Amino acid sequence: WAPAAASMLRLAAPPSGHAFFFRLQLLLLLLLLAVWASFPRPSGSVYEQLLRDSLGRTVYPDSGGRYRAWMPASERLRYRRLVRDMFAFGYDGYMRHAFPADELNPILCRGRGPDRANPDNININDVLGDYSLGLVDSLTTLAVVGNVSEFRRAVSLLADRLSFDTNSTVQTFEAGIRVLGGLLSAHLLATDSLLTQLTKLTDPVDTTLLTWLTSDPIPMHCSRLPELRIPGYGDQLLLLARDLANRLLVAFDRSPTGIPHPRVHLQRGVPEGGRLDTNLAGAGSLLLEFATVGRLVGDPTFEGAARRAVSALWDLRSRVTGLLGSSLNLTDGRWLHEGLSGLGAGSDSFYEILLKSAVYLDDPQLGALFSQSMDSVAWHQRAGRTDCLNGLGQHPIWLNTEVRTGHLANSWCDALQASWGAVLLLAGRLDEAICLHAYFANLMHRYKLLPERFNWRHRQPEVLFSPLRPELAETNYFLYRATGNHFFLHVGAAMVDNLN
Numbered sequence: 001w002a003p004a005a006a007s008m009l010r011l012a013a014p015p016s017g018h019a020f021f022f023r024l025q026l027l028l029l030l031l032l033l034a035v036w037a038s039f040p041r042p043s044g045s046v047y048e049q050l051l052r053d054s055l056g057r058t059v060y061p062d063s064g065g066r067y068r069a070w071m072p073a074s075e076r077l078r079y080r081r082l083v084r085d086m087f088a089f090g091y092d093g094y095m096r097h098a099f100p101a102d103e104l105n106p107i108l109c110r111g112r113g114p115d116r117a118n119p120d121n122i123n124i125n126d127v128l129g130d131y132s133l134g135l136v137d138s139l140t141t142l143a144v145v146g147n148v149s150e151f152r153r154a155v156s157l158l159a160d161r162l163s164f165d166t167n168s169t170v171q172t173f174e175a176g177i178r179v180l181g182g183l184l185s186a187h188l189l190a191t192d193s194l195l196t197q198l199t200k201l202t203d204p205v206d207t208t209l210l211t212w213l214t215s216d217p218i219p220m221h222c223s224r225l226p227e228l229r230i231p232g233y234g235d236q237l238l239l240l241a242r243d244l245a246n247r248l249l250v251a252f253d254r255s256p257t258g259i260p261h262p263r264v265h266l267q268r269g270v271p272e273g274g275r276l277d278t279n280l281a282g283a284g285s286l287l288l289e290f291a292t293v294g295r296l297v298g299d300p301t302f303e304g305a306a307r308r309a310v311s312a313l314w315d316l317r318s319r320v321t322g323l324l325g326s327s328l329n330l331t332d333g334r335w336l337h338e339g340l341s342g343l344g345a346g347s348d349s350f351y352e353i354l355l356k357s358a359v360y361l362d363d364p365q366l367g368a369l370f371s372q373s374m375d376s377v378a379w380h381q382r383a384g385r386t387d388c389l390n391g392l393g394q395h396p397i398w399l400n401t402e403v404r405t406g407h408l409a410n411s412w413c414d415a416l417q418a419s420w421g422a423v424l425l426l427a428g429r430l431d432e433a434i435c436l437h438a439y440f441a442n443l444m445h446r447y448k449l450l451p452e453r454f455n456w457r458h459r460q461p462e463v464l465f466s467p468l469r470p471e472l473a474e475t476n477y478f479l480y481r482a483t484g485n486h487f488f489l490h491v492g493a494a495m496v497d498n499l500n
Contacts, residue, residue, distance in 0.1 A: 004287055005357075006160070006452055008356070010472065022025050025053055027159070029336070031494075032469075033372065037141070039472055042210075046137060046445075047241060048288070061456055067205045067214070067248050069489060069492070070486055071489045074491075076489065079492070079493050079496055081444060082496060083145075083496060084500070085116070086143075086144055086496070086499070087141060088147075090104075091138055091141075091142075091150075091414045093106075094135075094138075095112060095135075096133045097109050097111065098111035098112070098134060099111070099132060099134065099135060099157075099174075100136075100161060101113045101130075101131060101132070101275070102127075102130065102131065102132065102133040103113075103128065103134045104126040104134065108430075108473055110314045111167065112124075112128065112171075113128050113129075113130045114128050114129060114130055114168050114387060115128075115141075117497075118166075119169065122188030125168075125169060125170070126170060126171035126263070127170070127171065127174050127178075128168075128170075129166060129168040129170040129179070129266060130166040130167075130168050130173060131162060131163075131166065132158065132161070132162055132166075133156065133162060133178065133179065135154055135158060136158065136162075136178070136179050136182040136183060136186075137178060137182055138154065138184055139154055139155070139158075139183075139186035139189075140182065140185045140189065141149065142154060143186070143189050143226070144227050146232060147448055148226045148227065148228060149231065151179050151186075151189075151228060152228075152230050155186060155190060155230060155233070155236070155237060156197055156230075158237065158240070159236035159237065159238075159240075162240055164240070164243055164244050164247055164266050165266070165267060165470050166266050166267070167264075167265075167266075167267060168172075168265070168266050169263050169264070169265045169271055170263065170264065170266065170473075171263055171282070172248055172260050172261065172263060172264055172282065173262070173282035173283075173286070173288070175244065175479060176248055176286045176289050176290075177285065177286070177349075179244060179292065180241055180245055180289045181246070181288070181289045182235075182236075183237045183240050183241040183244070184241050184289060184292050184293060184296070186237050187235065187237040187238045187241065187296075188466050189228050189236075190228055190229060190230050190233055190237070191229065191418045192228070193231075193357060203395045205279075209360075219304040223353075225302065225444065230302055233250070238296055239292075239296065241292060241448070242297050242299075245289075245290065245294075245302050247264065247266050247269075248260075248264060248271055248286075249260075249302065249305060250264055250269040250310060251263075251264045251299065251498060252305040252308070253272060253305070254269065254270045255330055255331075257312050257313040257331065257333060258305070258308040258309050258311070258381075259278065259283045259309055259312050259313060259330040259333075260278070260283055260286075260305075260309055260330070261274060261276075261278070261286070261327075261330065262275060262279075262282055262283075262330075263275070264275075269400075276329055276330050276331050277327060277328070277329055277330070277336055278312060278327070278328060278330050279326055279327045279328070279346035279347070280325065280326055280327075280346060280347045280350045281326075281345075281347055281348055282327070282346075283309055283328075283330065284311060284350040284353070284354075285349040285350055285352070285353045286306050286309070286356055286363075287303070287306040287307065287310060287354075287357045288353055288356060288360060289306075290302040290303055290305065291303040291304035291357065291360075291361055309370075310354070310366075312333075313350070313400045314369055315333075316328065316333045316335070317373075317376075318403050318404050318463075320404060320497040321341075321376060321378050321380055321381060321401075321403065321404065321405065321406045322372065322373070322375070322379075322380075323341045323377070323381075323401065323403045323406065324341060324373065324403065325337075325339050325340060325341050325347055325403040326340050326341060326342060326345070326346035326347045335403055338378055338408075338409070339402050339403035339404055340400055340401075340402070340403070341379065341380075341400065341401050341402065341403040341409070341411050342398075342399070342400035342401070343377065343398050343402070343410075343417050343420045344379065344413060344415075344416045344417035344418070345414050346412035348416045348417065348419050348420065348471075349419070351370065351373060351377075351420075351421070351423055352372075352419060352423050354366055354369055354370045354373070355367075355370045355423060355426055356426070356428060358370055359426075370427070377398075379406075380399075380401055380406035381398050381399045381400075381401050382396060382398055382399075383395075383396065383398075383399055384396030384397055387431075388431050388432055388434075388435035389431050389434065389435065395435065395438075395439060396432070396435050396436070397413065397439065397456055398413070398417060398420060398436070400412070400413070409460070410455060411455055411457035412455045412456065412457055412462050413453070413454055413456060414451050414452060414453045414454070414463075415442075415450040415452050415453075415466070415469045415471065415472070416438040417436075417439075417449070417471075418436070418437075418450065418469075418471040418472040419471035419475065420436055420471055420475075421433045421434075421436040421437045421440070421473060421475035421478075421479070422471075422474050422475040422478045425475070425478050425479060425482055426478070430482060430483075432481065433475065433478075433482075434478060435478060436475070437479055438460070438476050440472050440475075441472065441476070441491050442493070444472060444491075444495065444498070445494065447461065448498040449466040449470065449498060449499075450465060450466055450472060451463060451466060452464075452465055452466060452467065468494055472491070472495075473495055476488050476491050476492055476495070477492070480492070
C-alpha cells in the first residue's frame with residue numbers, strides 16, 4: 001500500500017502553508033491503519049478455526065471457499081457401531097446386575113436405590129425413587145439404536161412390574177423430566193402412526209427418503225425404519241405416566257404461589273417441614289411433560305398447573321433488568337443466593353422448555369415470553385465481540401449477573417450452560433449457537449470431559465469433577481443437523497473417544 005499512500009499524500013495536499021501538517025496527520029492515520037492490519041484476525045468461521053487449532057484433522061476448501069472436514073462413511077459407521085456397543089455394554093450390565101433397582105453401582109457391581117438410611121442424602125434420593133429408573137431412562141435409547149425386540153421386552157417388564165406406590169421422597173423436577181418424560185416418550189414411540197407411515201414409504205432400494213429425513217449427504221446404511229408398535233399394547237406406559245403425574249401434582253396444589261414444592265413423597269405427598277427453596281429450572285420446566293400427559297388422557301388439570309407455575313415465575317422477573325433469578329423461596333417469591341441470574345445450573349431448562357413448549361403447543365404467548373427473556377439475557381449477560389464469528393475482540397461468553405442490576409456476579413460458567421447453544425439454534429440464532437458450542441468444545445478438548453464449573457477469568461476449572469452431562473452433545477447434534485458440517489461429527493467422535 002506504500003505507493004498508493006504516496007499518491008494520496010500528493011493529491012490530498014491543500015494549496016496552503018498547512019500542507020506539511022496535513023500530510024503528517026494523514027501519514028499517522030495510515031500508520032495506524034497498517035498497525036491494525038497487522039493484528040491476527042480469525043479466518044473462516046469459529047468452528048473451522050477450532051477444527052484447525054484443536055482437532056488437527058485434515059481440512060480442505062470446498063466450492064464455497066470455506067473449510068470443511070470430511071468424515072468418510074466408513075468412519076461414521078465405525079463410530080455408530082461403537083456407540084451402540086457402548087450403550088449395549090452399559091444396558092446389559094444394568095439389566096444383569098441391577099434391575100429392578102434404579103441404577104448400577106459399577107464399583108460394587110450391584111443395584112442401587114434410595115438411601116433410606118440417610119434421608120438427607122439428596123444427591124441420591126432426589127433422583128432414585130425405587131422405580132427402575134435405569135430401564136425407564138433406556139426406553140427411548142433402545143428405540144434410537146434400533147433394538148426393537150429389547151424395546152418391546154422393556155415395555156412389557158415395566159408394564160408388569162413398575163409401581164409408584166413406594167416409600168420414596170423424590171425431586172419433582174427429576175421425576176418429571178426423567179420418569180414421566182421417559183414413559184410418555186416410549187408410549188408415543190410405541191403408538192406413533194407417523195413412524196409407521198415412514199416405514200411403509202421407505203423403499204429397500206431407494207434411500208431418497210432416508211437421505212431427506214437425515215439432511216445427510218451420505219445415505220444412511222439401512223433400508224427400513226424400525227417398526228416399534230407393540231402387538232397387544234394397552235397403553236400401560238400412559239397409565240403409569242398418569243399415575244406418576246397425579247402423585248407429582250400435589251407439589252403444585254400444596255403451594256400458595258403455584259410454584260411447585262421441590263420434593264414429594266410418592267405415597268404421602270409434600271413432606272411436612274420440607275424445604276421451601278427451589279430453583280427456576282426445577283419449578284418451571286415441567287410444562288412439556290404435564291401438557292403431554294394431560295392431552296393424551298384428556299385432563300387439562302396437569303397442563304393448567306404447569307402453566308400457572310410458569311406464569312408465577314415470570315411475574316417475579318426484575319422490573320429493571322427483565323431478568324429472572326436462579327433460586328427462590330416458593331412461598332414468597334424472594335430470590336435467594338443474592339439474586340444470582342444466569343443460564344447454567346438452576347436456570348437452564350426453564351428457557352429451553354419455554355421455547356420448546358411454544359413450538360410444541362403452538363402457543364404464541366409462550367413464544368413472546370421466551371423472546372422477551374432472550375432479549376433481557378442477551379442485553380445483560382452476553383459479553384464479547386458483537387459479531388461472534390468474525391472481527392476483533394473477546395470470544396463471546398454468557399455471564400452470571402445480579403438479577404436486579406445486571407452487574408457481574410462472578411466469573412465462572414458451568415457445564416449445564418452448554419445447553420444454551422441448542423436453545424439459541426432453535427431460536428434461529430445459528431452464529432451465536434456456533435460460538436457458544438466452540439467455547440465449550442474447546443474446554444472439552446482441553447480437559448477430555450467438561451469440568452462442572454470453569455472460571456473464565458482465571459482460565460481454569462473451579463469444580464474438578466464431571467457428572468457426564470449430555471448438554472454439549474445435544475448442542476453438537478443440533479448444530480450438525482442444522483449445518484451438515486462434518487466438524488460436528490468430529491467433535492462427537494472426540495466425545496466418544498474421551499468417554500472410552
